[in-house]
Amino acid sequence: MNRTHRIAQVLRKQKVDALFVTPSADLMYLIGYGGHPSERPTILAMVPGRSPVLVLPQLEAPRLQGRADVEIRSYADGEDPYESVRTVVADPSTRVNFAISDQAWAGVLLNLQELFPFASFSSASSLMRELRMVKDLDEMELLHEAGKRADQVFENVAQLRFTGLSESELSEELNGLLSDVGLARADWGPIVASGPNSASPHHITGDRQIEHGDAVVLDFGGVFEGYQADITRTLHVGPPDSDFKEVYETVLKAQQAAFDASRPGNTAANVDRAARDVIDGEGFGQYFIHRTGHGLGLDSHEEPYLVVGNGLTLEPGMTFSVEPGVYIPGRFGVRVEDTVAVYKDGPRRFNHATRELQVVH
Numbered sequence: 001m002n003r004t005h006r007i008a009q010v011l012r013k014q015k016v017d018a019l020f021v022t023p024s025a026d027l028m029y030l031i032g033y034g035g036h037p038s039e040r041p042t043i044l045a046m047v048p049g050r051s052p053v054l055v056l057p058q059l060e061a062p063r064l065q066g067r068a069d070v071e072i073r074s075y076a077d078g079e080d081p082y083e084s085v086r087t088v089v090a091d092p093s094t095r096v097n098f099a100i101s102d103q104a105w106a107g108v109l110l111n112l113q114e115l116f117p118f119a120s121f122s123s124a125s126s127l128m129r130e131l132r133m134v135k136d137l138d139e140m141e142l143l144h145e146a147g148k149r150a151d152q153v154f155e156n157v158a159q160l161r162f163t164g165l166s167e168s169e170l171s172e173e174l175n176g177l178l179s180d181v182g183l184a185r186a187d188w189g190p191i192v193a194s195g196p197n198s199a200s201p202h203h204i205t206g207d208r209q210i211e212h213g214d215a216v217v218l219d220f221g222g223v224f225e226g227y228q229a230d231i232t233r234t235l236h237v238g239p240p241d242s243d244f245k246e247v248y249e250t251v252l253k254a255q256q257a258a259f260d261a262s263r264p265g266n267t268a269a270n271v272d273r274a275a276r277d278v279i280d281g282e283g284f285g286q287y288f289i290h291r292t293g294h295g296l297g298l299d300s301h302e303e304p305y306l307v308v309g310n311g312l313t314l315e316p317g318m319t320f321s322v323e324p325g326v327y328i329p330g331r332f333g334v335r336v337e338d339t340v341a342v343y344k345d346g347p348r349r350f351n352h353a354t355r356e357l358q359v360v361h
């Protein structure tokens with residue numbers, strides 16, 4: 001069954017009368033076309049019992065030529081796109097429960113609210129998550145391939161001489177290597193955080209020069225046929241001292257514990273707990289200042305989130321990052337991140353780059 005049929009079933013079950021999907025990974029997931037947000041709206045309108053209608057600017061309609069599964073209604077500049085949307089919904093007086101993409105511009109929602117004054121709008125993402133959280137085999141393969149390509153980049157970057165490079169220069173090197181292996185630019189990163197900067201998990205890569213004695217956190221990824229890679233390794237420039245080694249070993253153990261916990265039946269919170277127990281046990285709990293991971297797929301951050309309080313039960317097909325870290329302010333940080341997939345018989349990694357500490361020069 002194709003994805004638009006599956007979401008139509010969800011709409012019926014949840015008694016949603018119409019769904020509006022604007023440019024986003026949700027749109028890509030449903031029809032293989034992600035569109036792009038613009039002042040010329042693109043809206044996929046789905047009403048159970050009729051085929052999906054994509055309203056989009058005339059100049060972008062050629063991108064969807066020959067599609068039989070989606071009715072294309074293009075509008076010329078100067079025409080009102082919302083008129084097309086109105087006729088899809090047909091009888092707005094009996095249809096009142098609508099859902100709209102979380103990523104929709106407020107302007108689109110305001111126009112729809114004006115068009116359908118009796119309707120109430122809820123989050124389309126919470127309908128879509130049921131489907132998108134559990135990957136099919138094709139999606140798993142693409143994520144695995146994306147992961148392997150990122151591994152290759154790590155192996156190549158670890159050959160470089162780090163001393164004397166600035167964070168930005170190293171980031172440019174990473175971008176070059178990522179494009180060499182066929183990964184398209186992600187909408188984030190790479191994060192290159194050196195020395196004391198490595199203690200900031202989302203450090204903004206800057207001009208600091210990497211020196212002997214630095215820890216360097218490299219967090220990078222890219223997109224392969226729509227699917228994201230996301231890997232972090234922490235290297236050391238020259239031999240590390242015993243404090244660094246202790247933290248590094250702790251983070252590795254935490255990462256392994258969270259990986260081992262990533263099995264069907266456990267909750268997302270259990271996985272977070274597994275990493276946190278190790279880090280707490282070694283006395284570094286106050287320095288682990290973020291959740292253990294996030295789902296990964298068409299979006300670089302999506303459900304499920306491995307976070308305290310998330311009682312969601314893991315199922316085969318779920319894919320997420322496992323990325324505990326310890327960040328000692330003013331000194332150094334360590335994070336190790338792999339993409340992990342849940343299978344019936346347990347977890348598998350989609351990254352295989354070595355997690356042993358790499359000492360570079």
Ligand code: ZN
Nearest residue numbers: 219230231232
């Ligand atoms: Zn990352």
Ligand code: ZN
Nearest residue numbers: 230321323337
């Ligand atoms: Zn991540």
Ligand code: ZN
Nearest residue numbers: 144349350352
């Ligand atoms: Zn593999």
